[in-house]
Amino acid sequence: MANFFLDNKDLQYHLSHPLMQRIIELKERNFADASLYDYAPQNVEDALDSYRRVLEIVGEVSGEVIAANAESVDHEGPRVVNDHVEYASGTVRNIEALIEAGLSGMTLPRRFDGLNMPVTCFAMANEMVSRGDTGFENIWGLQDCAETINEFATEEIKAKYLPRVSAGETCAMDLTEPDAGSDLGAVMLKATWDEEAGVWRLNGCKRFITNGDGDISLVLARTEEGTKDARGLSMLIYDKRDGGVKVRRIENKLGIKGSPTCELVFNNAPAVLVGDRKMGLIKYVMSLMNAARLGIAAQSTGLCEAAYREALKYAAEREQFGKSIDKFVAVSEMLKNMEAKTLASRAMLYETARFVDIYKQLAHIQQERGLTAEERQEMKFYNRLADGFTPLAKMFSSEFANEVAYDSIQVHGGSGYMKDYACERLFRDARILNIYEGTTQLQVVAAINHVTKGTYLEQIARYEELVCNDATRALGEKLVALRELFVKAIERVEALDKECAGYKDLHSRRLVEIAGYIILSHILLRQANEVEEYVAPAKRFVKYASKKVMEAYTAILESEVSDVELYKA
């Protein structure tokens, strides 16, 4: 009986983080729901116990059902039948199991039949589902769209759609178009107000839409005729029950084959507006994207876990030269680094998720009552950290997922190149993770301001306040030395950028990577300081991080302003 929660002590560790107490207090608002709902918790301890039990269910469904169907789903894939998506049979069984287990609407309030769980727990669930089948995580994880509806839509719209999400209906976010990918401001799908019917009408097409035939879709469309940029775009809900959207085709992809990536044709499709006109991209998509990026970080962490475990198992069973290959240091070093990256990816994911939880809940509370000065301060503090950490989490976990999947095949040797082992599917599935929801290059764009405006350095200073024990002291000192290099690198880049505009752009990825490696190391160091089992993996990760920091630092040190010209198009 595989259970992806019970077999993962590291995941369980993150549920016991001290910040969970504050998150629960905010999420449960004095436990007022306890007298209204028979499944609401009575106190912090009760809430944590419920989280653990629900995650155990996710762990079982992921291990027993979703993982078991992953291979057949990869082979079978979805099809277009009569202009609509028909999922692979395994996908249908996965959805059934998750509905029976009542795992939809995980973060939604109880008044919309949700489970009212924190984002942190939802990320844990995403991670486990992805470990079972990375492609399926998309379909299930898109319930996150409901959070955007909950945050910005009217009571009437929430009451109509959110209980349906809690009952297991799937969602989609229809953003991309053939000429609007990374540059969403160029979206052209037209929304016109139909006075007679009292609805908006959508016309045009969307491309690369994950789960494009979902029941409830958030659509980015141009409501302001004659505009050409982000300021003319609004967010609308399209309800599949109303009809008007056809699936023209499903893309044939390298990986995540069970997840239908659709080309959609909107023909007078009715839709309702979410929030204010013209705020579609500027406000709502940004919120949606931040949540989605955290989702990809969870998806990536789940893939790391799966790929690492596949390699570990194979290396223990495969014998050459009279012993199992995990006994050869050339293999075990790879395995240890895969483990370190998986732990670091997870550490960063939940650190970020906790920041998101606190500021999002305070924002929700702000809609109900005024915040105290202290609470406003707290919200601002965590909002800034969440904004700074989300691109780092997405970037690092998705790059690590690719590296771990690559090494997983390497550990399998020739067998890993064959279709017989799961590592080849994981390798294909991993490849999209550092592309969609903003490529790594775009995460760098989101993160670079936090390098130069001090978000990362301030947080590193807070991490440096940790009082190390004998086992971790040397690591702490090493990280201080790396931070000093980071400061020098920033100074050099900023100085040379003044001499030659474009120098900072050229090195922004290197700066963000240095920041990321130091931050990830600090979170693992803190874990090592608490739990002895983390000391060795933290040592390995810091060695790896130090090597990467030195590489980036050296590259900056050796780079002259003439390089700006050298790499120009």
Place this chain on the structure above:
Amino acid sequence: MAKQVPDTRNVGKDAMTPEGTVNRAALAAIFNPEDLNALEMALQMKDRIEGAQVYVLTMGPQRAADVIREAMWRGADGGYLLSGKEFAGSDTLATSYALSCALRKIEPDIIVAGRQAIDGDTAQVGPQVAQKLDLPQVTYAEELVDINDTEITIKRRLERGSEVVVSPLPAVITVNASAKECRPRNAKRVMKYKYALATSEIALATEERKAFIEERPYLHIIEFAAADVNPDPEQLGLSGSPTKVKKIENVVFQAKEAKALTADDKDIESLMQELIASHTLG
């Protein structure tokens, strides 16, 4: 009806005591697998008949209440724990007698159980309960075809194929492992029922927990002691169990080297003779 059993599917090397009995301490206590198939079928009946309720009856020590809680998390409305030292040492006859006494008291409209338990593998308890209660029985049930207030239609798994039978209600249905797997635990149900306790467990709980359960009657798992089900004491436990274990032998499987044979007539002939000589065949 459900039973808590040692998990004999995942047997480690300490699964048996040196005396050759099952080392229950080394094996996790689990919901008997075919009873989970039975629970699923019962829940399907509940899905189809408005107002129907599913209750789980189990006989065992206090910790067997785990089985009832598990069933509640998956969809059952509640349960009955039949527990007491009088029931200790029951064979299938005494077990079915005790269960039938409890069922007379509960008066269900339909009784569903797994075909057999993985610890005893007798498949006798379900049919014996039917016989004692003078009810029709459908064994090897694989699929619920139809159900209404008076009749049930069941597809049975046979050795070579299947058959569809109709039985009047009430009846006893025993369900095969080939039936639909049980639905998973449901998140809201787990949160709602996680503090459900049987009567004797409540007695051991903190005052706070007692008060909590008192306010929420759905968390109270009904517990029957022997006296509650009006049995003939002679037919309970050891005294009601004619089965006597004569001898237990520890069988150790010894892996031998594989033997490669060709499709040649001579090879097949020699294999046949070998199998007949070792009494594997014939």
